[in-house]
Amino acid sequence: MTTKRIIPCLDVKDGRVVKGVRFEGLREVASPVELGKLYNDSGADELVFYDITASSDGRKIFTDILKQVAEHVTIPFTVGGGISTLEDVDNVIACGADKVSINTGALRNPALISDTARKYGSGAVVLAVDVKLVNGEYRVFLRGGREDSGLDFVEWIKRGEDLGAGELVVNSIDADGVKGGFDLPMLKVVCDAVSIPVIASGGAGCINDFIVLFETLPKISAGLAASIFHFGEVKIPDLKQALR
Secondary structure (H helix, E strand, O other): OOOOEEEEEEEEEOOEEEEEEOOEEEEEEEOHHHHHHHHHHOOOOOEEEEEOOHHHHOOOOOHHHHHHHHHOOOOOEEEEOOOOOHHHHHHHHHOOOOEEEEOHHHHHOOHHHHHHHHHHOHHHEEEEEEEEEEOOEEEEEEOOOOEEEEEEHHHHHHHHHHHOOOEEEEEEOOOOOOOOOOOHHHHHHHHHHOOOOEEEEOOOOOHHHHHHHHHHOOOEEEEEEOHHHHOOOOOHHHHHHHHO
16 A cells, blocks of 8 residues: 555644634634644654635735745645746745645636646646535535635546646545544545545544545545644654554
8 A cells, every 4th residue: 555645734824823613713723833843843744834815815825934834844845825827836836835736726727737737747736626515516615615616526626637736635624623534425536536646634533534534545645634733632653653
């Protein structure tokens, strides 16, 4: 079995890491620089930094904080939030990111995926998709889970792969912050639809949730989580040992 990656996620608002439930009720956690260094030193495989209100606020990502985090991490570093043009991608890469995570920007301009892949390689392009079950159908949401795109979920992730995305991170809005386990039915749909690596996000509440995820869906490449790491409920060395 291919080694599975464990990826902590820093959701950043106004320069601080925050966390809520189903994208609502955000509460402040800590400094992104402090947490980034902690995860880097504790054995995380990668780190994700999301400026979660950049797209909804219609602004660019806060590059000063991004640079500070990048200075303290040596593991692969993915950055997302407010990336809507190739120039935005250039700026984020220049700040120290290894990969860019594109969500709303790709929905509004799908060519951004192919343009970025052409310039930096598919390995630098992570297509992020926020998914919610609406009337029995999985729907793609944009603007930080605030707006239903109206797009068919499976068609969109397949198109993203065809356009050159090298990875897919799928976040279940329904499971986000609930700590009831990953959304396995939705993730199975993803695994059946694409061949690129899939990162599962949303719902992790304990070590066993990761074990169930990887045993149930062997095609899942990585598990991403936030609050259980931020609040010390699961320590990354303990999780890695259990997975071994």
